[in-house]
Amino acid sequence: MAHRFGIIGGGWYGCHIATSLRSLGFDVRVFDGASRLLDSASGNNQFRLHLGFHYARHYGTRMQSRDGFSRFVERYPGLSRAVEDNIYAVSRGDSLIDFLTYKLIMTSSGIEFSEMAAPPPELVNVEGCLRTPERVLLLAKARSYFRERLDGVLELGHTVGRIEPRGEQVYVDGSSFDFVIDATWGHLTRPPIDLFYEPTLLLYYEANGPFPAVTLVDGPLCSVYPTEDPSLYTLSSVTHTPLGRYATSTEARAALAAVTPELVAEKVARMEAEILRYVPTFRDVFRFLGPQLAIKTKPIGSFDDRSCHVFRDGRIFSVMSGKIDTVFFAVERILTMLEAMPDSDQHQDGGQLKAEVAAAFPRPGGGLAA
Ligand SMILES: Cc1cc2nc3c(=O)[nH]c(=O)nc-3n(C[C@H](O)[C@H](O)[C@H](O)COP(=O)(O)OP(=O)(O)OC[C@H]3O[C@@H](n4cnc5c(N)ncnc54)[C@H](O)[C@@H]3O)c2cc1C
Known part of the structure; x- marks a missing residue:
């Protein structure tokens, strides 16, 4: 059965993560306290599709922006325009x-x-x-693009008060999910960095x-x-x-x-x-x-780090956004972390290999050699 994700935040990160996970066959539900998508920082910024020119003093941000720029133009061809x-x-x-x-x-x-x-x-x-x-982002088009693609899975006007892990589930104000992604840019839970x-x-x-x-x-x-x-x-x-x-x-x-x-x-x-x-x-x-x-x-830091980071605590992911064109990095990190989790197929294969090795070389006291 496909995993069910509760995504909190309908900014650029929440929307991109939700549409990406949906296209991979996962079930998603997106919560946002505002009555429309891209209402907070995602709808109130300089709307620059960065290539990296702002970040002479941070290599990682420059690289994420440079690569994210081309991917953004490819993935969202109608959501930015050239600046003359x-x-x-x-x-x-x-x-x-x-x-x-x-x-x-x-x-x-x-x-x-x-x-x-x-x-x-x-x-x-x-x-x-x-x-x-470099290009400029088209806000109104982005809002209707995501509104259309997330039709039926949006809970707008819902300010989430509580995320609670319980056993194999995580509850968002009482609704249960296999995983929760906090994409509120640190406004609900705080990413574990300074x-x-x-x-x-x-x-x-x-x-x-x-x-x-x-x-x-x-x-x-x-x-x-x-x-x-x-x-x-x-x-x-x-x-x-x-x-x-x-x-x-x-x-x-x-x-x-x-x-x-x-x-x-x-x-x-x-x-x-x-x-x-x-x-x-x-x-x-x-x-x-x-x-x-x-x-x-x-x-906190004086060298202009605006790269994107994702953290995981059990079944809860939290996203520390970078720039808008670094959204791709967030999805990749979430999928990589998901794959590496103990109950993923990858780990089960590893468990099977361990069992086979143990069976082939049984130790007198049982268990594997250290
Ligand atoms: C002044 C300024 C200029 C900028 N200029 C640029 C630029 O030119 N180019 C660029 O790439 N980036 C720029 N940025 C950065 C960019 O805006 C952010 O990286 C990006 O918008 C972050 O997106 P997000 O989805 O993580 O967060 P947000 O857009 O802030 O979305 C978070 C969402 O979470 C919701 N939320 C919060 N708490 C709850 C809750 N408890 N329950 C439910 N919903 C909740 C909010 O309503 C919001 O919609 C700028 C930012 C600022 C502030």
């Missing part, structure tokens, strides 16, 4: 590494780009620029014409990136987007709920001042529309 003019610019003076080092890291990582002979006219104070084929919760604030802007996607690297810098609507952009800042560091999800949610119009106005002023240093025409091109609020769950 997509530029990574190394800041002159404020970057943690120089342009040549940045370029060498990306070249040695096998990430596709072309070097620009000179910065575009929109940009100043940069040492060098790369043009990349982490913190970071409420975030991005800013939405409307552009009065085409404008390149511009990401300043490397370090505490800013970026302006289009959304699924080509006239709508997000402005993000490594320095000003975070609204604090919290030990628990509850505290982070409280901080997000306490955001005031005054705080938003202050962030607008600070983030615009930052981007104006590189894009002097920013205020002529862009008009502020409103804030976007979310929570990032981050591992």
